[in-house]
Amino acid sequence: MTILEERPRKVTILIVGASLPKMPEGTDIVTHLRRHGVDVEQVERPKGKNGIADVIQRTAAELGAKLIVMGAYEHSKFSQDLFGGVTHEVIRSSQVPVFMSH
Numbered sequence: 001m002t003i004l005e006e007r008p009r010k011v012t013i014l015i016v017g018a019s020l021p022k023m024p025e026g027t028d029i030v031t032h033l034r035r036h037g038v039d040v041e042q043v044e045r046p047k048g049k050n051g052i053a054d055v056i057q058r059t060a061a062e063l064g065a066k067l068i069v070m071g072a073y074e075h076s077k078f079s080q081d082l083f084g085g086v087t088h089e090v091i092r093s094s095q096v097p098v099f100m101s102h
Contacts, residue, residue, distance in 0.1 A: 053089035
């Protein structure tokens with residue numbers, strides 16, 4: 001039995017809006033991925049006038065991303081109807097596969 005393992009060529013961690021809080025030394029996702037031999041970079045972008053989903057989509061296109069991995073967070077139905085939702089918008093408009101965790 002042969003097991004083939006494919007590693008990503010590069011992973012980009014995208015932070016949209018405010019920077020993440022400072023993590024204890026060595027516990028952030030970038031450090032974790034590097035320990036496992038992954039070529040990783042962190043990119044920070046402002047939210048912009050078109051919203052977070054737009055920033056995610058534009059950045060994925062600019063980088064030539066083959067996959068978007070993101071958390072899925074659900075707001076109340078009222079909030080979702082009033083403001084829309086990043087999760088819904090990314091799923092609706094993505095040009096590449098999206099892997100989500102809730």
